[in-house]
Every structure is written in C-alpha cells, then in structure tokens.
Amino acid sequence: MSIKNYLFILFIFLSSVAAAQTATLKGQIIDGQTKEPLSGAFVHFDGKNGGSVTDAFGHYSISGIAPGTYKLKVKYVGFTEYEGKITFTAGQSAMLNVSLLEKTESLKAVKVYGAANAESEASSRKSEKNADNITNVLSAQAMQRSPDINAANALARVSAITIQRNSGSDEAYAIIRGLEPRYNNTLVNGVKVTSPDPVSRFISLSIVPSDLLERVEVSKTLTPEMEGDAIGGTVNLVFKDAPEYEYFKANGSIGYSAIFFNRKFDDFQQGAVQSKSPTQRFGPNYVATPGYFSRSNLDFTKKNAPPTSLLGFTYGRRFLNNKLGFIIADSYQNQFYGTNSQFNVAEPDIHVSNFQPVISDVANRAYSTQQLNNGLSGHLDYKIDENNKISLDNVFLYTRLAQTRLSIDTSILGGNGGRKGPGTGTVYNDDRSFIQNQYLENLKLNGKHVIIDKHLLFDWSGVYSNAMQQAPDRADLSINHLINPDFTRTVDYYDNITRIWEKSGNKDLSAMANLGYKTGLGDNSSLEIKAGGLYRHSTRYNHQNEYILKAAPTANGGKSAFTDIYSSDFIVYNQTGTDQSDATNYTAYENITAGYGEFKLTVDKLDVVGGVRVEGTEQGYHTNPVVLSIYSDAKKTYTDLLPSLQLKYKLTEKSNLRASYFKSIARPALFELVPTPTFGQSTDVTGNPNVQHTEANNYDLRYELYPEKEEQIFVGAFYKDIKNPIEFALNDSNNGQLNTSPQNFGTAKVAGAEIVYSKYFGNLGVSGNYTYTYSNIKSPKDVPEAGSVDGKPVIKYQSRPLQGQTGDVFNLSLLYKNDKQKAFVQLAYTYTSKTLSLVYPNYGYDYYTQPQSFLALSAEKQVTKHFVLTTKVNNILNTPTTVKINNLIQSKDLYNVSFNLGFRYSL
C-alpha cells in the first residue's frame, strides 16, 4: 500500500515537471512470436536525441515530447526494426505497444556484426542452440536477477560448473564437469588473461564484477579454432559492447558478513607496511638492522567490521552516425569478510597396526580480510562500413587485499615440547599481517573485414596482457608457550619474525588471425572453411626478499620472553636478506605457436564441424639456487596434434542431437615446473621439472530440446581418457604447513552424464541441472604395516578418483517473477559431493573435501521507472568447507552468511 502511494506521489511529481505543453508516450515491446516482453529494446524518434530503453518487463516511456509528428523507431538486435509515424498533441498521454519479429539468420553469409542482444536470457538459449559445440551461456540478465556480484558467484549457476573456494578468500576458480581449474581455460573476450597469482594460470573470478559482463560462455567441447588447452572446458567472460543508444546504469549496495556478529574484525596498521625492502631501498649489500623493521603492523587490534560497499556504473553511447561507439564500466567493491578455520596436520599413528592417520597438530586460525576490487573496462569500436570493423578492448583490474591471520597451533604428538594428555603441550601463536596489490591490464585490438562480400571474412587480434602482484612486508610473528603436564604454563617465548617482500608478474603478448570462407550449397546446405593461427609469448617471474628476525638472546644465551611487539628485542638473522638467492625466485617463459584448419558443413539437418589444430609449446625456467645445479635451468618442448569432430543433427526445429570427439591438453603452470617452493596459506608447492603435460581424448553426446523461448532440456553423457593428469601429492609437513609437489600418476578414466532442465509455469520458473562424473586413476602408495624391504618403504597401487573431481554436482534455482508488482525473487541451491583434494602418502587414505550444500536468495523490486531495489543473501546455510581423511577432520573453514541491500538505477 505504502509503495503504491509512493508511486502515486512520484507520478504526480513527474507529471508536473513534464508540464501541460508536452506529450508523453508509454508502452511495452514484446516478441511477436512468444509474447515475451523484450528487455533492452531501444525506442526513439528518428533524427532526435534521447529515447528510452525498455526495462526488464519490456516497458518504456518517453516524456517531454513537443507536439508534432514523428517517425518512431524500435530497435532490438536480432529482430526486425519497427518504424511508424505518430502525432502528438499538447499534453497528450499516448500509449503504444509494439511487437517485433525475429530476423531469420542466413547460414550462408559471413558478417561482421552480432546477431542478437547477447545480454538477454532468450538470446543465451539461442546461442546454445545454434552453437557449433556444446555450450552453456549465462546472460547478464540472468546474472542481474540473481544474487551475484561477481563472475564466480554467477558461474556457479551454469550447468556442471562448481566453484573452488580457498580458505580465507571469498571465491576462486571454476571447475567444469567436476574437473579442477587446471583443466579449464578462463578467457576474457575470447582471449587468455595472464594471472597476477603466482600459483594459478587464471584470474580469480571473484575479481571480475558481474556488472561488466554481457555474458559468460562455457564451452564443454572444443572446435579447432579454440585454444587446445582445455579438457573440462572453457569459460569466456564477454564484456559489454557499445550500445546503439545512450546507456547508463548504476548500482550500489551495502552488505555485512554475519561472521562479525560473533567476533571482531582483526585489524593492523596498514600504514606501517613498508613498500620497499631494505635492499630495494639501499642496495644489495645493505646490512639491515632491527630498527629498519616497523612493528605496528604486528600490533593487532580488534574493531567492529565496517560494512561492505559495492558501487558500479556503466555508460555507453555512439557518435559519428553510430560509427564510433564506446562503453565504459567501473565496478568498485570494498568487502570485509572473515573465515574461521581449523587446520589439522595428520600423520601415521604408530600406535595402531595399520598406521592410520592421526592428528599431529591442531591449528585454529581466524582470518579478517578487507578486499578492495576495482574493475575498469573500456570498449571502443569503429564501424568503418558494413564490411569492416575495428574494436579496442581494455580491461584493468585492481585488487587490494589486507588480511590478518591469527593462528593458535597446538602440537598433539609432542613436537619439541612433549605432551601428556589433552590440554597440555607446546602452543604456538602465529600472527600474520599481509597486504597484496594485484594489477591486471589486458588490451586487445581486433579487426574484422569482409574481403569478398558475403563469403570471405578476415579477422585479426593483437593482445597485450600484463599482470603484477606485489605483497610488501608480509610480517609473521610466532611465539610459543608450554602447558606442562600439571597444567601450569610457561611464559610466552619469542620464536621468530619473518618479513617478506614479494613481487611477481606475468606478461603475455599474443597475435592471432583467422580467415573464413562461407558459401551456400543448394537450398539448405552450406560450407564454411576456416584457417588461422596464434603465437603467444609469455614470461613470468617471482621475486622474494625475506628477512628473519630472531629473538636477541638473554644474557645467559637463552630465548627471550615475549610480552608485546614494541618491547621485543630482536636481531636480524640474515642481514642482507635473500634477494640474490631466495629459494622461491625464478624467471620462466612459455611460447605457444598454433595453427588450425576447420570446416563446417551444413547438409539439411546435419551440421558437421571438424578439423585439426596443432599447438607447439616451449616452456622453460631459470633459478639462482645457493648451490649450482643442472636443474637450475630447464627447457621443455612438445607439439600436440588436436583433431576435433562435432556433429549436430536437427531432429526438429526445437531439438538437436550432438556428438563430438576432440583431443585437448593441459599444460603445467610455470611455477609447477620450477623446483623451488611457492608458499601458500597452509600448503606450499615445490615444482617438478619432470612433470609431463596432460593429454586427453574427449567424447561427448547431448540431446537438446528447446520447447519454448526461455526453456530448455539437455541430456548428455561424456567420456574422457586423460593421460598424465597433474596432481598434488604430499611431500612432508613442517610446523603445521604442508609441502606438496605436482606429479603424474598415469592415465585417468573419466565418464559422466548430465541433465539440464528449465521451465516457466506462469510466474514461476524452475531451472536445475545435475552432473554425475566417475573418474579413476591408480597411484603408488606406501604401505606402512608392511614395514620396509631393503631399507625402502613397501609400495602398492591404490585406485582412487582424479584429484579435484567432484562426483555429483546439482544446481537448482527457483525464480518468481511478478510483472504487476515488478518483482523478482530467486532462490538458488547448489550441491557438490565429496572431492579428492590431496593425495595422502599412505595406502588406503586420501584427503577429501566433504559434500557441500549452498543456498542463496536474491530479490528485487522495481520502484520507479529508473529505480530497482535489490537484496542478496549468500551462504544462508553457513556451509563449512571440510576436508577429511576418512573420519579425521583435517581442515574446516566457516565463512558465515553475507547480506546485501542496494539499488540499481538505469537511464
């Protein structure tokens, strides 16, 4: 009732502004065939500036029209344009509803410009239906309607996609069909993006605001024109293109994480973090003294967590008779979140005959994180003529992370302290302050040219991509005390402080070109032939300078007590730092040369896409270890031949049957080859130059049915044999930190089936998908109960699933849409079954991430023509991420619920 009043008052207000002399036009634009409202259609008067874009319900309104006769135009990409004359008298309030009809696309001609409004849900379904390969497309409309502020959240709703989450951070990487991120590709505008993260080849999807995205395409099979290093599939984040009308959207919201209802946010003085290490400032021979190192960044204080704030806008328009267009979008997120985490190290229990794992250390860790993201994307395109177009895309992402980690670690098996019973033993406190800046710059220049009208298309791109990460002065303080068997405790001893200045970067230069020829063959048949190539040169480096500050001994030489950071007396153990020979320093490179030939043959109802791609890879690294070794420098070369054949048979106008085979690869990330440790939050990785790249044969079968416009049913099955998958196995554990290495364990068999369904019943929509995946590989394990033979452990092969592969993935979302109330509500549920996360060295045991169920709610209501109120609640079930070895809890992370309330404004 109150909202009605509000609307009424607003209406009065708007009318009075419009004044009695001018006229107003209102109405709705719908699809003539399906009667669905068309959102984003452009309604304007020919030769006049301004106009209106339909809202989510197809409504538009133009006010302030001077009396007279106009030519009204309604444009919607992929639909035939509407044109009609209309006359207004002074003060008139006119109403006009328009139906548009879809253009039928020609299969026989090449074209430079897009076919449909790619942002809409309906066109997403259309892309899926017409794609040459097996794809799932998530539209901006679908993202806008659901509780997603970034691409990672949004992707979780695509069929057979799961999102891998890391302890302490918000989200991470996409897993396609239960295959972990390494088997997938993340593209921005069809181009691989360098990663600022030393560990991953990919950018974390959480730093890409969903606002910038026009759509997300997930391809589960590869055609020869696509890059061949994807076994699970490819995620392509397509940024917004310059619109034909003036476009402005803004949104804002504030949020809060429920974890801070129960505890405070741990903060440190960020200003005390010194951006440069002593040797960076004073040269390589500088002898650092204790006075150089700031202390207040190790003085942790408790405060109330500020609310999370999110702001974003998108603006675009065209000039010069629509020839030149630009769109610019900025998305700013200032998030405060936390993780309560338990991390336990497991070791073989020598008290039982089968040496089953037992917990050796229990660590409780509380993370408090402020993450500031800013994504700025710009797009410029110049339409020279109908046959030539040049566009420039620039993506700049900045992320700043400030994190406190407070950890309490108790040794259960004794350690240096000795332990007798619960509540006794040595207790280690390890507190860390950490600031990390990431910069990602991606510039792409692209041209499309029709060389022979309707037949020959040439397109080319040049890409510059540069990612950098800087983590200055990561400060880590460890102190310890002992609880004696009689429960008395010792004082706190100052153990160690480490200060690390870390910097890493990844730079890519790529050039690619494609030539496509298309021709008709009779009435219902056509042939397309494509050839092209790519060259990419990537370089990566990691540079670290570490200083170890040890307690100054007491007068009689012992360890000193710790009271507070300001009164600690320490000495610099390695006074010139590790600048020259830090174990983690390396430079590495990768050169890829690829070429392909592809054909697409359409004969009546059958489409055949096939061809072959060749990818040549050269990888290498250089390190500077203390002791020179031949392994300080290595080079790897391999060439892969990747055939692909995809068949699509149109059973009816609304259904397809697809079958495909393709071969693909996965390359080890550069850091995985370098035999130096890369430090993680709780797990370090030491590279292995002998690890082989992965090759896979992939077979897919899918039936698709498109009964209505926003509806679909897919049923599919797939099989993959994956030679040399790269998996992580435990080397050892030290002070509550695991050390792992990438290894090959032979060939894995992966088979699965998926079903996707979505339908609307009046105002209610339901969308669900389920994927089942089975995988198997054998790896050598130690059998401790067999003792040792000739001084060596006894090894036996154990059958297990592929690392990072999830058996069951189930997504279900319910959507309620009320046109009258102009409201959407969506409830999204995701389930993933247990997943092997790490290979344990002993026979019969592995680390498994336990099943997880996530629930999210989003709702929005349009209050005026321009304003929409939004709310999003994520992680309603407060789902823990738990890793177990059989029944032993190895780690458990809790993030709690997060709430968001905001608005959206559109022109």
Added chain:
Amino acid sequence: MKAKYIYILLAGSLLALTLNSCKKGELTTFDKIKIPTANPLAAGNISGFVKGTLLSGKTYTVTADLTVKKGDTLSSQPGAIVMVKNNAQITVQGVLQLIGTKDQPVYFNSDSNKPGTWGGFQCDTAQAITIKWTHVDNTGGPDKSGSARGTLKVKKAINVDIEDSWFTNGQDDLMALGNGAKVTILRNTISSSGSTDGEGINLKTGVTGTVAYNVVFSQAGSGIKLETSSSIPFPQTEVYVYNNTLVSNGWRRGSAEPGRGVSVGVNAIGHIYNNIFVNDYHGIELFDDGDLVHTTYGNNLFYATVDTYADLVDPNLKIDIRSNFYPASGLGKPQPTDLISTKIGNYDPLFVQFDGTVAAPNGFPNTNNFRLQSGSPAFGTGNAKYNQDIGAYTTDGKGNQH
C-alpha cells in the same frame, strides 16, 4: 554434390595425416647450466669446484662457496688448516675424507672466530663421509637463501663415520643426518653449540648406527635426538646410544621447548645405555609417538649440581632438574639399573674438573674435563654388553680420547 563432400573429407583426412607427422613427444632438457670442471687444490685461496687433498702443514683460505662434485673427493692429510671467509660453505656431492691424528688434527674455522660465521659441510647428496681427529669450529648461520645451516648435513643412505673430532661453538643443528644414513659417531666432543635452537646429534628418517663415547656440552636444544619421518614410518630410525656424557644441555630454547639429553620420538627406536646426564633441562625423554615397544634403556647415571635452577626468563620459576631426569611429559621410567641422584653429592659422577655450568650462552668456553675421578659411581656399573663403565671416558681405554 555428394562427390564434393567426399573431396572435402578426403582433403581433411590428408591434412590430418600431414599434421600428424609434426606431433612431437615431450622433451625436457637440462643442458643450459654447465657445471665447471673441478680445480685441483692448491695452498692459498680456494673457491668454486674443487677436488684433491688438503696437505699437511698447509693453510688454505676459502674465499667463497666450495663444491665437491659427485665422483670427486675432498680429502685432508693430518695437520692441514682451513680458514673460511665470507660466510662460505663447503658443499659435498662426492666423498669427504678428513683424516687428522691425535697429534696433528685437521682444523676448520672461520676468519672471524665467532659462532655462526661459516656454513659447515652441506653433504645432502654426498657419497661417503669420514671425519677423524678434526676441529670444526664456529659453523652455522643462514645461507644466502635465509636457510639455517647445520654444521654437517646428510640426506642420503651413505656411510657417515665421525670419530674423535671436536665441534665447537656452532649454531643451528650440529649434525643433521637423515634419509637412511648409516652412522658411526664415536668419541667426539660437541661444545656450546646452537644459538637459541639446534640439536647436537639430530638423526631422522631411517638412520641406523651407533652414537657412543661422545661428550655433548651446553647444546641449545637436545644432545641426541632420534626420529623417523613423520609421513613415512618405515624404514625406522634405530640407533645405539651408549656411553655418552651429556652435560648442561637444553636450556637456551626456553622452557616452552625444553631440550633433552636424549629424546626418542616419531616411530624411532633407541637403545640407550651407560650414559651420564648432568644438569640437562630434561634427561631422557621418550615421547608417546616413539617406538617404545622396541626402545630399550638402562644403566644411565643422572645427576644435578644444584637443587633448583631459576628459569632464564622467568626467575620466579625454579626448575627442579632432578624431577626432569625422566620428565613427566614423556613416558620414560627410571630403570632398576639406573643410577639416579636424589640430592647433591648422591651419585655425583666425580668429573675431574667441572665448573658447575647449568645454562650458558652459545660459544661459552668449555674448560671442563669430563674424565672421571677414581671412586666415581660410574665405574663398573655399566651394562657390560656395551661397556662395564658408564660415561664417555671408560677405564678400558675404548672411550673418548680428548
């Protein structure tokens, strides 16, 4: 029309065949780094890759890191003197053979003569180690990558034979031997090593052998520590630890991580007999996770020269050394064959000369003489399987010669 498709498919397969010939398997090469040839040793300044013999009576100055390649040998005649500058270390991938004599020991020291000023012997992948009658002083401290360096480090199943040598004022672990090394550690003296951490003889991951007749004085952490790998329980570490004299160890690491004379943990097996423990923070500690089923011990002598000792940082905390001979945090129990002192004067081993040190700094001078006066309770009370006497200095002359 049909023929046209067949042509296309034929052309496609032909292309595939042609391209198939360009598929190449994965090749990993390590040929960029050329390891230089080793230089024969000559008196004066030495550095880089070396092999050969350090000659009697000559002095050598190590100016930068030395490496002995696999297949090469670094040996020493009695009386050779090596001075190390610039915090350099000696990396051994081949054979190390330092043979001094009682009258003409071999000397290794840094130019600054301060604890932790050169890198010691990094023998992770060495082929064999023999060290006899050699002085190794002032080792330890970080390398260029910031890692702490043990004085003698081995991570390979090789023979490690260390006899009659002196290790003085080192830092970090003194001997850190692992990965199946077969050890013979006899009649050595390890003094005042480890700054605020570091064990004297740290044996891990499947080490087997004997540690006997050694003196460990004022080590920061434990005197002798036995462990197997925490992830791979077999092969087990199994060591005979007998007739060692372990004095004033384990104080500098602080009361939260006390050091021991001898400790057994992580599925290791120890056979601990005839040792003397005096003024150690903890005496024998058998951790719950050690292989206590197969560990045997007895005939050990425990003594404290003071009733209590004030903790180094918390003077109000008075530590009763006698109650820590077998500390409550471990599972070791007094044995009927043990000689366990109950008060000052009771079972005093009667060292020839002892300054009564309990806790002392790294580098503290060891002016003591741990030989036993006649009338010592250690005589004739040992387990005869090892020796009739207890301690490093025995009446049969088999003991420590220092």
